[in-house]
Amino acid sequence: MRESTPPPLARARLDRDGATRGLPDRSARFDADPEARVLLLHDGRALLTELVEGVPPVLDLRSPAEAARAIDAGAGAVELRVYLGRALDDEGLASSGAPIEVWAIDAAATDAIEAEAARWVGLRQAAPMLSDRDSGLFTQAAAIVNWHRASGFCPRCGAPTDPIESGWSRRCRNDGGQVFPRTDAAVIVLVTDADDRVLLGSNAMWQANRFSLLAGFVEPGESLESAVVREIGEEAGLEVVDVAYVASQPWPFPASLMLGFTARAVSAEAAASVRPDGEEILELRWFSRAELAAALPEVGFPGRTSIAGWLLEQWYGGPIESSPQGWGA
Template identity: 50%
Template sequence: MKPMPPVQPISLARHGIDRDHLTRGQDGDLSEIWAAGAVPVFEHRGNLLVASGGLFLGDHALVPTAQTEVYLGLDPQGTRYIGISLDDEGRGVLDAALEASRARDASDLLTAPGDGVDSSEPVWLPLRHLAESLDDVQVSLACEIVGVGNWHRAHRYSPRTGSPTVPVLGGWVRRDPETGSEHFPRTDPAVIVVIVNTDDDGIERVLLGNNAAWEADRYSLLAGFVEPGETLEHAVIREIWEEAHLEVTDPRYLGSQPWPFPCSLMLGFSAEALSRDFAADEAEIASLRWFTRDELRTAIAEETVRSPSTVSIAGQLLYSWLDNE
């Protein structure tokens, strides 16, 4: 197997924000940051408010009360941003305020010129649809507030006492008011692997799998979560054995990407397969297929196989292998 180059930071892996942790403070009060001219970014259940080609950047007056606020950091120009993770009631309040503003401006919010992220009026879109439309600063903000917002929604109560926890440290920690114990945002590491077998003629083939929950023509790289007490390299070997009953060697780290759906960090690897004999586990993986580069290019072009897009590190790794001749 020809060694693959590191994955470049594109899509959700781009970074443009100084998280400015020293400004977060020790409690949940962000009044000083607001007073310094911070700009709000709005999130609701993984969707982001966008307009005119990027995140909708409103003002403090639009922020509904009793919402989760997270200090996200500052951009190279020194502008500070606060992420607003809205509950359902807060989303309704904000939408009503935007509708009232639209009515005053005599423009139609629902049929505004432009489409998607380019709409001239604010619309809600999921992060996956925005990953390649936002600049480095905005994709950083979006990943932060979606990931931390997901965590806040799922961890409102102390695992020790069951008591409601409160956000502190600029929204980056939740504290149990009874015990004082602090709880931090969760990130689940997962490995995703380009599995390659090289035959006696030097021809490389990549192994792709069809998840049992997907359409039959959709294929991607194999992946799985890292378990407690194991290294990343062992997770690669274990996951491929569990999903494909295939032995692999020489796991090599190629890069990573945040995947806040809800809280994963995808760690990209290549690995060499000792043979092309496999057995799909059938519970998670419905089928497995080996492809040469020419076979995969043809299948994608003829639309008999749907491959992952470059929004995800799966697509980035796969297309890197295709180009690595």
């Protein structure tokens, strides 16, 4: 189960360059750098290159000057700028890498830059088409912009906050205190039994015949391993043992970090008596590999962009081509 290749969305080739975030002239240097590029984002959608049959799209990264001219011409506005870092080359070096920012822009700016709505695509839809570099950039950009949107006011006193440190912190206008980005940790678990069947559940918020791994948020003061045991117990009435960490994946919908685990049912009797909680999980099923294959295409399984799909395919031993009732991320 342990793999050397990280899950999708966790393969970004980028030096986040934290040492330069606080430089007073960093933005001016960025704007003057001929190699600098801007990832444009509006309402969770990034600009992709024009779709050409047989050619996968890439992020349409613009120079700061080109982006600024189009935005100004359309009377649009840049609502937020965040420095993402420097692109890495194939050897993992950033010495000649292009500096990259994300600019969150308003609707008028979107129309001015590219009026074709189909080229503005959300991460769930874009990730399966994008390279590891581009999907990683998009993930980072979406996550930090989501945090800014939810952090306009100080959690201590309620006063407005302003972005500082190239967008990686906010400062309270009242007391000067800093607020830093937060990430919500969630465990996602591939549970197997003594026959190496996998346990999948159908969430109350999904369409019928849609199954995935069980998951849940880590509670305050709780270890990751304890969260695995608690969540599987709550959602499936199942005691698990042999809890083992596998890999993690950023999941900016809006601000999660998915921590992938494996676990095993404590006994055959326990596995036979699983029961959904009836609120979050409406149905539970054990699948052997043959049963999972036979369930396609009527049953929807998670797409390979998500860590759920990645973990499931590691167990299955190959690609799982889900039905249209599945999901792309």
